[in-house]
Amino acid sequence: MKQIKGGVTAAKGxxxxxxxxxxxxxxxxxxALIYSQVPCVSAGTFTTNVVKAAPVKWDRQIVDSGAGVQAVVVNSGIANACTGEEGxxxxxxxxxxxxxxxxxxxxGVLVGSTGVIGMQLPMQKLVDGIQVLAGKKAEGLQSGHDAALAIxxxxxxxxxxxxxxxxGGKTVTIGGMSKGSGMIHPNMCTMLAFITTDAAITKEALQKALSEDVEDTYNMISVDGDTSTNDTAILLANGLAGNQEITYASPEYETFKEALHMVNETLAKKMAGDGEGATALFEVKVVGAESxxxxKTLAKSVVCSNLTKAAIAGHDANWGxxxxxxxxxxxxxxxxKVDLFFESKAGKLQIIENGVATDYSEEVATKILSEPEITATADIKMGDYSxxxxxxxxxxxxxxxxxxYRS
Incomplete structure (x- = not known):
């Protein structure tokens, strides 16, 4: 597996x-517009919030129908949520x-919206924008980058x-873009994520790969504890890589899923680290668990703690x-029995051993916690899971x- 430059236009077609x-x-x-030169197999995961935005309902219908998807139109600024039949x-x-x-x-057209809830979309502006997008669409990394900025x-x-x-001897590419900074506490995926691949893969395998992977990526991030009305992750596959079609549970499926995981985890971490007002990505690892x-429950509980998040902002090793x-x-x-460590580029320090504070240096701890990426690792010594x-x-x-925000 090799990381390359690009996002949604990195894959062929x-x-x-x-x-x-x-x-x-x-x-x-x-x-923004994402366009495939040929219809795609699609997969999606969507918000579990009872209040679902109109684009979530629209996209779920299309994904479930099995229709070949060829375009995604996304707008930012207005979420098209709580807009009734008009939405x-x-x-x-x-x-x-x-x-x-x-x-x-x-x-075969999916839609995505993000922004203020409860406002109606200015449709003439969207229709005019679509005409511009259709005329400007292009291959190449720059067009994909510009789309990522627009959402x-x-x-x-x-x-x-x-x-x-x-x-199977063919080069397969997976690329994606996402947006998310606030109202991030996914219970399926994230605010908006769009992943594209040129792999030939069955719809069953594509959906299972996405559904299984969001549990370990997008579902493991939190900025503020709010699950959005618009959370959507879309995965498109157009088959232009020319590989033999990937089926579920095959060796090729595992290879594909591993690559998809790298894309999703990276996007998830970028969103967590770009939380509204944030100065640091806070990673929590729980090891030695019995399941x-x-x-997951322990790691997510720490990441969601406002008191802990405030301590990280203050570079304070408040391990309690x-x-x-x-x-x-x-x-x-x-x-x-809990051991706790803080780690960053500035070093690694054990803070507690068997539930009791070590004789650590507050000065060293503050230095470690002053980096833009910080990891807290808790070993609970009960098993082999993490x-x-x-x-x-x-x-x-x-x-x-x-x-x-509304103004």
């Missing part, structure tokens, strides 16, 4: 475009406008990732908050961003 439609933001792009109509109108502009079937809301950086693998479920968060997670362990969760620190800037 994919084009992208972006434009400034003026939906909410001024002076920046806010619409669903806007999805249909968007798909039909894209189908006409691209000369494809409307049943950002409060994100401070674009998020892209691509890898190459070999399957995967136990390890971590042990406390583990204690209220709902799973059983012996706190008097899990990792990702989050970020909690700063005053998070409140500043969200106090007046």
């Amino acid at each position: 994919y084009e992208a475009a972006s434009t400034a439609a003026g939906i909410k933001y001024q002076g920046r792009t806010d619409m 669903m109509g806007y999805c249909k109108e968007t798909a039909e406008a894209a189908a006409k502009a691209l000369n494809i079937d409307a049943a 950002m809301t409060t994100d401070t950086v674009e998020k892209e990732m691509a890898v190459e693998i070999e399957i 995967i479920k136990q390890a 908050r971590i042990l406390c968060a583990m204690g209220y997670s709902g799973v059983q362990f012996d706190p008097e 899990a990792t969760a990702w989050g970020c620190d909690l700063t005053h800037e998070y409140i500043n961003i969200n106090a007046d």
Whole structure:
């Protein structure tokens, strides 16, 4: 497996475009198009929030139908959530406008929206934007990069990732882009993620690969504990790599899934580290667990602790908050057997041994916790299972961003 430059246009046969439609933001792009030169097999995972945005409902219908997907139209600024039948109509109108502009079937057009909940989309601006996108779509890494920029809301950086693998003597590429900075606490995937591949793969294998992998990637991140109304991860496969079709549980499936995991984990970590107002990516590893479920529950509990996140922001080795968060997670362990370590590029330091503080240096601990990427590892000494969760620190800037988000 080899990491390469690029995102959604890294794989064969994919084009992208972006434009400034003026939906909410001024002076920046806010619409993106992903286009495949041939229809794709599709897979998707969607928010478990009872309140689901219209694009989530639209995309789920298309993915479940098995229709060949050839385009994705995404807007930022307005989420098209809590918009009733009118919002669903806007999805249909968007798909039909894209189908006409691209000369494809409307049943193969997915839509994505992110931004303010409860506002109606300015459809004429979207329709006009689609015309521009159709005329600008192009292959190449720059068009994919521009698309990644266009789907950002409060994100401070674009998020892209691509890898190459070999399957049956053919080079297969998987690339993706995502956005997410606030309202991040996925219970299926993330805010918006779009992954493309030129692999030939069955729909069953594609869906299983995505559904299985989100449990260890997007479902293991949290910025603020809020599960969005719009969470969507889409995976498209157009088969242009020319490999023999991958089937579920085959050796080739495992190779494909390993590469997909690298893309998803990287995008997930980029979102966690770019949490609203964040200054650091906070990684929590739980090792020595008696089950995967136990390890995941403990790691996620620590990552979601506001007190722990505030301590990380202050570069304070307040390990009691971590042990406390583990204690209220709902799973059983012996706190008097826990070892805890802090680690970053500045070094590694054991903070507690068997549930009791070591004679560590606060100065060294602060130095370790002052890096932009920090890892806390808790060994609970109960078994051989482990899990990792990702989050970020909690700063005053998070409140500043969200106090007046609509305005």
